[in-house]
Amino acid sequence: AQKVTQAQTEISVVEKEDVTLDCVYETRDTTYYLFWYKQPPSGELVFLIRRNSFDEQNEISGRYSWNFQKSTSSFNFTITASQVVDSAVYFCAYRQGSSNTGKLIFGQGTTLQVKP
Amino acid sequence: AAGVIQSPRHLIKEKRETATLKCYPIPRHDTVYWYQQGPGQDPQFLISFYEKMQSDKGSIPDRFSAQQFSDYHSELNMSSLELGDSALYFCASSHNTEAFFGQGTRLTVV
Numbered sequence: 001a002q003k004v005t006q007a008q009t010e011i012s013v014v015e016k017e018d019v020t021l022d023c024v025y026e027t028r029d030t031t032y033y034l035f036w037y038k039q040p041p042s043g044e045l046v047f048l049i050r051r052n053s054f055d056e057q058n059e060i061s062g063r064y065s066w067n068f069q070k071s072t073s074s075f076n077f078t079i080t081a082s083q084v085v086d087s088a089v090y091f092c093a094y095r096q097g098s099s100n101t102g103k104l105i106f107g108q109g110t111t112l113q114v115k116p
Numbered sequence: 117a118a119g120v121i122q123s124p125r126h127l128i129k130e131k132r133e134t135a136t137l138k139c140y141p142i143p144r145h146d147t148v149y150w151y152q153q154g155p156g157q158d159p160q161f162l163i164s165f166y167e168k169m170q171s172d173k174g175s176i177p178d179r180f181s182a183q184q185f186s187d188y189h190s191e192l193n194m195s196s197l198e199l200g201d202s203a204l205y206f207c208a209s210s211h212n213t214e215a216f217f218g219q220g221t222r223l224t225v226v
Binding site (some may be wrong): 033035037042043044045046047050091101102103104105106107108109 | 147151157159160161164171172174204210215219220
């Protein structure tokens with residue numbers, strides 16, 4: 001069965017520090033998708049990024065960057081120059097690629113607190 | 117851009133009562149998902165629909181049922197509510213790609 005592990009339960013940094021959130025997954029599937037979602041204190045789940053198993057290119061979007069490495073089954077998320085507004089729970093998620101309607105399997109989430 | 121709409125946003129029910137949660141997916145999205153998120157936990161998949169047919173089922177109690185209607189909106193019906201059903205219930209929709217989530221319905225059972 002597939003599994004997503006976010007070993008860091010809570011991370012606390014001071015504003016402007018860089019922070020990396022780890023995500024490790026387990027699967028025997030050859031085709032799959034990986035995602036990151038942000039859940040701010042208001043509670044909604046905000047989509048951040050999707051990666052498919054055939055695309056190991058790293059991606060950068062503003063202060064956010066993602067490092068996908070199939071060799072280590074990891075999909076880590078880095079926030080550069082963190083800001084207070086980045087404080088949230090971040091979830092890494094997995095979806096089988098055999099179906100476009102597949103459910104998401106979430107990691108346990110990492111609570112990021114950015115202090116001013 | 118239109119997002120996933122859930123109603124109500126908050127709901128308080130007593131034990132053994134019934135609750136109905138509604139979800140209006142993003143237009144042209146053909147798949148709807150329901151997730152349950154307990155306090156301090158990750159979202160857990162309940163059930164999904166593709167083109168109005170149930171496509172997958174997760175850890176959904178027998179007391180819960182759901183359906184997707186001809187206009188693609190979906191409803192999650194919860195009966196004989198228990199204290200442990202208190203949670204944030206998310207609906208999400210997708211069309212071939214990532215799932216977009218609604219703001220959730222916070223259900224409190226007292």
